[in-house]
Amino acid sequence: MKAIGQGVAYGLAAAAVYGLLLFWPAGTFDYWQAWVFLAIYGIISVACCVYWGLTDPAVLQRRLRGGPKAETRFTQKLASTALITVFTSVFVISALDHRFGWSAPTAAISVLGEVVVTLGLSLGILAVVQNHYAAANITVEDEQPVISTGLYGLVRHPMYLSLLVTMVGLAPALGSYWGLAGAIVSVPILVVRILDEERLLTQQLAGYRDYTQRIRYRLVPGIW
Template sequence: MAHSLGRRSFEAIAQFLIFLAALIFLPAWSLRYWQGWLFFAVFSASIILMTVYFLKADPGLVGRRLKAGPVDEKLKSQKRIQTFASILIVLLILVPALDHRFGWSSVPAIVSIAGDVLVVAGFAVTFFVFRANSYTSGTVEVAKDQTIVTTGPYGIVRHPMYSGALLMFLGMPLALGSWYGLLLVIPMAAVLVWRLQDEERYLERELPGYPEYRQKVRHRLVPGVY
């Protein structure tokens, strides 16, 4: 079973990375795009290393993470939210690639590298979220024996995985060398807030102890802000 999970995981990663490469380099219409190559390398290495680690440390989490996206969501509201999120994620890569092709932006190399650092930081936050909460799923759901997690990043904000995602989304257009791509971070953040608010309503109904946890940890996404 472990071998099957590993195979399915790396097949899914391979398919996603092929799609990601196409999304970066086809609209850019050039392989002479160092920002695209560096971002692709950083993103690929991060996702592969995390998958290797959790296949050994927590294969159940990896299995739960294989189901994600609008099709796998059970709640109708989350299907709509994930559809918007999927479109915006594609645009976060597509717009910078087109920006590179047509020369709309002139982003300093140091800023692009800082964007990659933000992407890595986002993955790092996600890593610690997965370490703290084995029930972290790619869809909004509550497992039978699931309990409230209040340790690690969950002691700082209630939705730390979305905090990590926000860091990644902020870093992606910069890493790809586009100022215009940053404009998409605003609707992306709005969709994240929409998703977490809808998720909280579900968790209050389905996860015992969640209302008390909300009282204990006041901020949802950004410490001291929201």
């Protein structure tokens, strides 16, 4: 139960931070796109924490250990910091866009963006369901298996695919086109993170080299 409490508190704290990053630059609470996003994120985050806390607390603990400090490799510390910075910038830029009207996506586009964000978050959840060892930081545990079914049979890094999908939908969901720059900037950062992660996994995770020969694509099916 302690893990559930920690997870729920973390999710709510993250939602509060996202709210601050949205409503302060926007200069108003009259920002329905932000409220919808926060509701989606909050519901999914809390539901996952409760579910994993009740069914597999180890999964929840792995997901709570994230961020630059949790990384042991210098490249991963830099990549993690860069991704957090870019993710944060999407909130701020989108909120400023809402405030000053730099772009004006229709309500339908924003709703579509919310759907894409939900899809991205759902892909991340599914990836964790299919691979209980999927942690928020780069690590290899004793007796950790190589998962090659489900999403892992399509791409080697479905967690990063879920992040990319979420990033693509986030700015339109928040009523901005300018925020899409964050999704573009995140791609080379993800490439660096993935290539460094694969060097570690090839060295430390038994069977991973064979897995890379069977599953061709790293991030996006048919592209890379």
